[in-house]
Amino acid sequence: MASPTIAAGAYAATQRLANPTAGRAMPGVGGAGGGGPSFAEALGNVLQTVADAGKQADQQASKAAMGKADMVDVVTAVAETETALETLVAVRDRVIAAYEEIMRMQI
Numbered sequence: 001m002a003s004p005t006i007a008a009g010a011y012a013a014t015q016r017l018a019n020p021t022a023g024r025a026m027p028g029v030g031g032a033g034g035g036g037p038s039f040a041e042a043l044g045n046v047l048q049t050v051a052d053a054g055k056q057a058d059q060q061a062s063k064a065a066m067g068k069a070d071m072v073d074v075v076t077a078v079a080e081t082e083t084a085l086e087t088l089v090a091v092r093d094r095v096i097a098a099y100e101e102i103m104r105m106q107i
Contacts, residue, residue, distance in 0.1 A: 046091065050084045057081040 037045070057077040063069030 043091075046088060050081075050088050053077075053081040053084045 036042075057074075057080070060069050060074045060077040064071060064074045
């Protein structure tokens with residue numbers, strides 16, 4: 001039952017995507033450049049987390065269909081997947097809004 005752990009990890013990843021410079025020096029502004037993951041790597045990690053949560057929910061559902069799993073575990077796995085997916089959709093919406101705002105800028 002790692003639902004709070006997965007949710008906390010998903011929210012932390014979203015926070016890192018929303019504010020990538022928090023706690024880090026700006027490149028070229030007095031200090032070492034950012035050594036964190038690129039946007040593509042961070043997005044890939046989030047997608048992998050969502051995919052893993054979905055696979056776990058599928059496995060629990062299969063076990064429940066065979067009578068080998070507790071329903072609490074199935075519901076927990078589905079809830080974890082739902083939370084991860086909702087977080088991913090929220091990040092996607094923020095990225096699209098940022099893109100649209102950039103496209104509205106006058107050059």
